Amino acid sequence: MTAPTTTARPGARARRAGLLALAALLATADLGLKAWAEQALPGSPIEGGPLGLELAFNSGVAFSFAADAPAWTVVAATGLITLTVAAALWRTAPGASRLWGGALAAVLGGAAANLIDRAPDGRVTDYLHTGWWPTFNLADVFIVCGGLLIVALSWRTDRQAAT
Template identity: 50%
Template structure:
């Protein structure tokens, strides 16, 4: 005899299954984005390591290593300190994103995956002690990489998704 909501094939309530799926998709997407970022950075190092560059119009390819964080802030700090602080921030963000993933809109989850994937890619890249590989140069903006674009776009999507989701759930 069944009481309550129907169970999924695995015996877990459907809402618990959806929550697990939301968390799994978020973390899988973040991991895939980090791997993609690291692969592109590896390619940039292989092709641009001896001062080679490429002019692609509004953007150029040029290899630089950023030992600091955003916009080279903290470049003079000990590498272990930057790594430890960055890892702590990423772990906190990951905990929050995984905890709240089931309640997020899809757009917010996509944004969170981009932020976590980009942040993880830059953290892993930083572990060799040389700094983060940057290779996209505009001439009017600091040189950056795909992970930086993931973080920036992801933050925007997260905020937009949160605003849209809260507006849709607000009574008139």
């Protein structure tokens, strides 16, 4: 018995490559800003009105959750989540809408950037500071915005299917 074959839609390879390139571009942008922040911001935050720049480090995940957990467990968990998002992007890219693919690419780019940043020392570099919200980074923005878009698109799809 032979393994079942899947027929890729025309352009599936280019679609996947484009979304992975978008995720890599977003991750690179955040990692570049993190490197800059580590050089430019120690001891000298930059006030910018509602959003300033201030160097901080987070050994946990969102809102410092699990900050006391061993670094290897946080790295392993975020690595598994990142791989899951990459697999979802790979699997759905050929037939997904541009918004859905872009949302997954944003989540993947943010997750990959934070994983790459966390791997060497168990902590993530944060640099965006509001004064009323925990300090965060651009990767966090990509993850949250991509996740919200996925929820919105899922809700819209569910509502359309019900009618």
